[in-house]
Amino acid sequence: MTIEKCINEFxxxxxxxxxxxxxxxxxxxxxxxxxxTKSNGGHRTTIVxxxxxxxxxxxxxxxxxxxxxxxxxxAAGTKVMRINHARFVYLVSQQPAFALMVMDxxxxxxxxxNAVTYQAAAKP
Numbered sequence: 001m002t003i004e005k006c007i008n009e010f011x012x013x014x015x016x017x018x019x020x021x022x023x024x025x026x027x028x029x030x031x032x033x034x035x036x037t038k039s040n041g042g043h044r045t046t047i048v049x050x051x052x053x054x055x056x057x058x059x060x061x062x063x064x065x066x067x068x069x070x071x072x073x074x075a076a077g078t079k080v081m082r083i084n085h086a087r088f089v090y091l092v093s094q095q096p097a098f099a100l101m102v103m104d105x106x107x108x109x110x111x112x113x114n115a116v117t118y119q120a121a122a123k124p
Contacts, residue, residue, distance in 0.1 A: 010073035024085040032078025
């Protein structure tokens with residue numbers, strides 16, 4: 001498969017994937033901006049905004065679970081590259097630096113999540 005077939009372009013507010021959907025792909029932002037959001041009833045909250053060089057969708061590509069959030073293009077001409085499960089496993093096995101980059105990002109995201117959880121629990 002050529003790399004061009006793995007690249008998708010989105011306009012503002014285009015949904016890349018929805019919370020609860022299945023997927024075995026990780027996405028890398030090549031250009032533009034992607035908002036990762038959670039919905040509660042009719043209200044949508046942006047968890048994080050990602051830009052060029054950042055990735056998302058790693059939990060589903062690793063464990064095969066449903067998507068934990070919705071990814072929405074937040075800039076016109078947003079381009080993302082899809083990395084399917086097989087290619088992800090290959091990259092992790094053949095490129096230790098790639099595996100370390102993913103682990104580093106996961107660790108930072110978990111620490112941020114833990115901090116938010118702690119702050120919420122500590123409120124009287």
